[in-house]
Amino acid sequence: MLYDIKLTISYDYERLADTGRHLLRLQPLNIEGExxxxxxxxxxxxxxxxxxDRVDFFGNSVVEIAYxxxxxxxxxSVRARVDRIQMPTTFDISTPVDRISDEAASVASLAHDAPCHFLGSSPRIALDPAMAAYxxxxxxxxMSTMExxxxxxTALYNDMEFDPAATTADTPAAEAFARKRGVCQDFTHIMISCLRGISVPAGYVSGFLRTLPPEDGPRLEGADAMHAWVRAWCGLEFxxxxxxxxxxxxxxSDHIVVARGRDYADVNPVNGAMRTSGDQTSHQAVDVIPLH
Structure with missing residues (x-):
C-alpha cells in the first residue's frame, strides 16, 4: 500500500527561547521486506x-538540530511517500512461551535487534509485579509465544479505556495500568511490561496509522496523531x-513505522533541551493518505 504522509508538530513558547538543542525522530524507516x-x-x-542527519543505535533516522x-x-514538518508492503498471513511457528526465556538467552548477540536489549528494565519501563501477574x-x-x-x-484492549485526558506523556506505566485508561503510549508501555514480566522480549514502535476507517468498522484510535504499538520477539524461527x-x-499494512526502541525514551519524536521560562503549548497533526 502506497501512502502520502503529512506531519506537523509545533511548539509555541510563552517567552522567547534563546537557545536549544533537539533530537527529531519523525521520518519513516526503510525496512527491507516491510x-x-x-x-x-x-x-x-x-x-x-x-x-x-544520522542513524541511532536502533537503526532509526535522527535529525539533530541546534539554535x-x-x-x-x-x-x-514531514512530507513523505511510503510503500508499506502487504505482509503475508502470519503462520505461528513461534517458540512455546515457557521456553522463550531459554531461547532468548541462547542468542549471543548485542546487535540493535538482539532480544537481550528488550528483557529488563529500560528508561521508561520498570518491571512491575502487578503487570507481570496480569x-x-x-x-x-x-501456549506459543505468538498466542x-x-x-x-487483546486482554488490555478489553480491560482498558482509551482516554486522552487520563494521562500525559510522563505518566508511568504502573499509574496508567492502575487507572485502566490512557492512550496508545500507555497501552504500549503496559503491554511491554506485561510481556517482559513473563520473559518475552518486547519493545516500542512509534509511527503512523492510516486515517481511513476499516471497511464495515469504526475509525481506529490514534489516527490523527503519531501512534505507538508493541514489538515482541517470538523465537529464533519466528x-x-x-x-x-x-x-x-x-x-x-495500515501501520507505518517511524522508530523502534526499548520504550518511548528511545523513540521520542522531539527530544532535547532549551533555555526559556514560562509555559509552552504544542500541537500535532498527522494525515496518512492511501494512494490508489
Whole structure:
C-alpha cells in the first residue's frame, strides 16, 4: 500500500527561547521486506544554526538540530511517500512461551535487534509485579509465544479505556495500568511490561496509522496523531511480531513505522533541551493518505 504522509508538530513558547538543542525522530524507516521510503523530507522553522542527519543505535533516522538565537516557536514538518508492503498471513511457528526465556538467552548477540536489549528494565519501563501477574494470568499451558502476545494485547484492549485526558506523556506505566485508561503510549508501555514480566522480549514502535476507517468498522484510535504499538520477539524461527494493543490487532499494512526502541525514551519524536521560562503549548497533526 502506497501512502502520502503529512506531519506537523509545533511548539509555541510563552517567552522567547534563546537557545536549544533537539533530537527529531519523525521520518519513516526503510525496512527491507516491510516498507520502502520513496521520498521523505523534514523541514524545521525557524531554521537551526546546526543540523546533523544520522542513524541511532536502533537503526532509526535522527535529525539533530541546534539554535543559538532567540525564537518564539518551533515547527517541524514531514512530507513523505511510503510503500508499506502487504505482509503475508502470519503462520505461528513461534517458540512455546515457557521456553522463550531459554531461547532468548541462547542468542549471543548485542546487535540493535538482539532480544537481550528488550528483557529488563529500560528508561521508561520498570518491571512491575502487578503487570507481570496480569501477563501470567492470560497465558495458559501449551501456549506459543505468538498466542501469548496476542492474548495479553487483546486482554488490555478489553480491560482498558482509551482516554486522552487520563494521562500525559510522563505518566508511568504502573499509574496508567492502575487507572485502566490512557492512550496508545500507555497501552504500549503496559503491554511491554506485561510481556517482559513473563520473559518475552518486547519493545516500542512509534509511527503512523492510516486515517481511513476499516471497511464495515469504526475509525481506529490514534489516527490523527503519531501512534505507538508493541514489538515482541517470538523465537529464533519466528523473529519479531508487532501487535497494536490500542486496537487489538496484529500490525499490518495500515501501520507505518517511524522508530523502534526499548520504550518511548528511545523513540521520542522531539527530544532535547532549551533555555526559556514560562509555559509552552504544542500541537500535532498527522494525515496518512492511501494512494490508489
Amino acid at each position: 516498507q520502502r521510503v520513496v521520498s521523505s523530507f523534514l523541514s524545521v522553522d525557524p531554521s537551526p544554526v546546526e543540523r546533523t 543559538g538565537d532567540a525564537h518564539p516557536d518551533m515547527r517541524c 501477563g501470567r494470568d492470560h497465558v495458559t499451558a501449551g 501469548a502476545v496476542c492474548a495479553i494485547g 523473529g519479531w511480531l508487532e501487535f497494536d494493543p490500542t486496537n487489538a490487532l496484529i500490525v499490518g
